[in-house]
Amino acid sequence: MAFPTSLLLFLLCLFLSTSSSLAKSKTKPKQIVLPIYKDASTLQYLTQIKQRTPLVPVHLTVDLGGRSLWTDCEHGYVSTSIRPGGCGTIQCRLAQASKSCEPCNPEFPVGPGCTNAPTCWRFPENTVTHYASGGELASDIITINSTDGKSQGNVVALPQFLFFCALSTITDGLAKGVTGMAGLGRTKISFPVQLATALKLKRKFGLCLSSSTTSNGVVIFGNGPYNFPTTWNNSSFLTYTSLIINKVNTELRVLKGEASAEYFIGVKSIKIRNRTVKLNTTLLQINKIGFGGTKISTVNPYTVLETSIYNAVIKAFVNELKNVTRVPSVAPFGACFSSKNIRNTRVGPAVPNIDLVMEENGVVWRMYGANTMVRVNKDVLCLGFVDGGEPTYINSIVIGGHQIEDNLLTFDIDKSRLGFSSSLLFRQTTCSNYRLTSNA
Template identity: 50%
Template sequence: MALSSKFLLFCFLLIFISRSIAKTSFRPKALVLPVTKDGSTLQYLTQIKQRTPLVPVKLTLDLGGQFLWVVCEKEYVSSSYRFAPCHSAPCSLANAPYCFECFGTKPRPGFNGPVSMDVASIQSTDGKNPGKVVSVPKLLFVCADSFHLTDLAKGVTGMAGLGRTKISLPSLFSSAFSFKRKFAICLSSSTKANGAVFFGDGPYVMLPGVDVSKSLTYTPLILNPVTTATLTFTDLPSSDYFIEVKSIKINGHVIPMNTSLLSIDKKGFGGTKISTVHPYTVLESSIYEVFIEAFTKGLAKVPRVKPVSPFGACFNSTHIGSTRAGAAVPQIDL
């Protein structure tokens, strides 16, 4: 089942612990990255400038990503590239089990390995208007192989991790410029309207001049004590963000389900994860079945059409009306 609206705005404020160093006489209050939505993959993309001389690096935004990673196999040329030596502070910060030189490796710019450093620049902001472009001379990142780009948007050369780690971008930026350790991410459901990531304190002013920080609704974030990453350096808690969903309602009625699936078990399974990588909601199979049953009852008068993978229930949109909030479909509440 696919649901869409003309515009959807998500704003999340999240807290981090970090360490990094930036050499600049100007200390910004906050930073901002523009966010676009790729029409083919429906992934959210951003861009930073990295290396010496600076080059634009297109990245897929990963809300729960552990760190910034960039493909370094080809065309990585930078006079400011540095590696993290074995047992160094950056290596320890990343909790990496090994770094360069641990096994006699001779590093070079773009050499694939767990922890690297290079210059990166980003736009500062006062929350309303763009400010000076500032630089972090030794921003930590991970060099990766090109096969990691599989299924990512065209032109992307890495991923910008915003997860709950000490080397995610929010953590590194907050430490580098000594501003509050939080960020807000505003995402558009449209490929024609841009979003943004604000690092640091508000206000968070979006067009047409609305400070969305004054109208946010909050829900607690919970920690999954077991890592959910396919690639990780150590057995740390998950870097993803989870919320505690108690039930799911369709048109005001709670759908029957095994509610224990909504909680995180001892092995780290279950719970409700917020993700920017998957372009649609993914449900556990038994929950999905009862959800579809209840939703289709609410659209009983709308003809079904042949499902389009990966969705299991699709409807003829010409028979669906519209409201000020979007399509006239059953209301879903978590």
């Protein structure tokens, strides 16, 4: 029996709201806040929550397009409050895992343990390594900090937060100490949707990644405003573009037939120093099997371009910077330059701006030197874009972490709209200047 989306969302609201008494909070929070810090060795963006009974810190890699929270349950997961999300339950249907019900194997326990009912399974994915494995749907308590939008609030407890228990091997490739991933994608059990449903927040979040490995960025769940120490109103300077739903999941073959959980935007051309780059614009559209198009990622450290687009961008950028000495490439970058003749500005190295021109008339996402160039040593700067390969089985543009650092992005799931600031350096602030960072 198929359940309408509206009914499933109502059931999720009922399930979470009845179980999520705000154990340590006296008032309804307006926002939920998570600090995000950049790992120097892997360039992954990490966060921490507390989970289980008794509570323990859980370190997670932030995955903007991830479908859910998943964590290693094979080794060291001890909790008296974990519960199975069995087959036929509301939770299993919300996780779109009702077709993946299998008998529990007592010799292969990775979750709450075997019950009399079949187990609700899914395939959590490490999107850094693109490795997936079967995982059991479960729920357990998590705690996270709140805010009223002006000052740090109380710790909020959600006793039955849905997640997937994964095998230890799936964590290979994640930063040291990380045991899972926090998925912020477009599903019914992603972080922003579960928090919004349980706490009656807007299904919206703001993401601001710090370029520093010593200062935190932040993700703020709920509606704005976002509390940066400036005199400007952060909602008035954002530019908006539509978020596009890719109706075909291209991440995992086992999820074939489902829509992608990732965030796509409609880029129609690329300009460098206001000159349009000559490229095959059909690659900028999502084709009928889900490939092509432009998505935003926090697991790719740098923007990845399909080979022909990459070559066209490199050629155009080098031509605009022809008065600067080009030096041997430094992997993974293809265009590197001597930094001796490149002066520094408020928004980074003084190089040609790169513009992503959106499908909406007059909407442009401008990237300055701080987001386009990477300093690989004191004498060399490289264009921070990498070659993603041929177009057959990839997205044509994947906007990576370096390109969105110190940019405020807002993802409005209900309105399917992205707000973006371009570089906050232009406004003499950074993502690490956000005033509310969690110490939950």
